[in-house]
Amino acid sequence: MNYLILVRHGQSRWNLENRFAGWVDVPLSEKGIQEAMDCAEELADMQLDVAFTSKLSRAQETLFLILAKQKKTGIFLHESKKRDEWSYHPERFDDSEIPIYSDEHLNERYYGKLQGQNKQEAKTVYGEEQVFIWRRSYDVQPPGGESLKDTYERTIPYFEEKIMPELEAGKNVVIAAHGNSLRSVVKYIENISDEDIPKLELATGKPLYYQFVKGKFIKEE
Numbered sequence: 001m002n003y004l005i006l007v008r009h010g011q012s013r014w015n016l017e018n019r020f021a022g023w024v025d026v027p028l029s030e031k032g033i034q035e036a037m038d039c040a041e042e043l044a045d046m047q048l049d050v051a052f053t054s055k056l057s058r059a060q061e062t063l064f065l066i067l068a069k070q071k072k073t074g075i076f077l078h079e080s081k082k083r084d085e086w087s088y089h090p091e092r093f094d095d096s097e098i099p100i101y102s103d104e105h106l107n108e109r110y111y112g113k114l115q116g117q118n119k120q121e122a123k124t125v126y127g128e129e130q131v132f133i134w135r136r137s138y139d140v141q142p143p144g145g146e147s148l149k150d151t152y153e154r155t156i157p158y159f160e161e162k163i164m165p166e167l168e169a170g171k172n173v174v175i176a177a178h179g180n181s182l183r184s185v186v187k188y189i190e191n192i193s194d195e196d197i198p199k200l201e202l203a204t205g206k207p208l209y210y211q212f213v214k215g216k217f218i219k220e221e
């Protein structure tokens with residue numbers, strides 16, 4: 001039996017300041033670093049085999065801190081042309097290494113014009129209900145940005161194409177990503193309806209564990 005582990009990045013500086021981040025590349029806060037280190041401790045006894053993350057540093061920082069506590073060594077696969085050979089042949093990795101793939105399909109939802117704005121101020125300007133709809137409805141886009149449905153439609157094909165084969169091969173897979181890209185993944189694997197998805201909140205730095213058994217995901221509480 002193998003596992004899928006989902007980790008939302010630790011608190012970022014803009015989580016701390018209560019600002020919409022989206023694709024703005026804001027690093028972790030001190031608390032976020034501590035959350036990622038606590039998560040690393042929790043995962044230390046579990047052998048991770050392959051790692052996926054986004055192109056945003058808060059998710060990557062979280063992943064690197066997690067991997068620092070693993071016995072195997074993470075190897076980050078860069079996309080530069082020169083390193084094509086090495087980067088695109090992960091079958092060369094041996095059992096002592098954890099290939100790390102980063103891809104913008106796993107990025108946070110693109111928050112459009114809201115990026116950088118304080119969430120409390122946005123409520124004052126647009127009203128609490130409107131801001132809730134933008135933040136948590138499934139298919140309403142925030143101004144100039146992606147709805148959760150848009151995020152789902154880019155995240156899930158990547159999940160199916162790149163991540164599922166690793167699970168099917170019996171690997172323990174960790175994904176370090178974001179509130180909304182991971183809400184998409186949880187919606188998909190737990191089959192959560194469009195009506196129920198607004199209730200799903202993911203805590204920063206707290207791993208979610210799914211056993212992968214005969215093609216099915218079983219959540220471990």
Ligand SMILES: O=C(O)[C@@H](CO)OP(=O)(O)O
Binds near residue numbers: 019021179
């Ligand atoms: O600011 C963001 O990018 C996200 C995650 O912190 O916010 P929200 O919780 O509103 O989706």
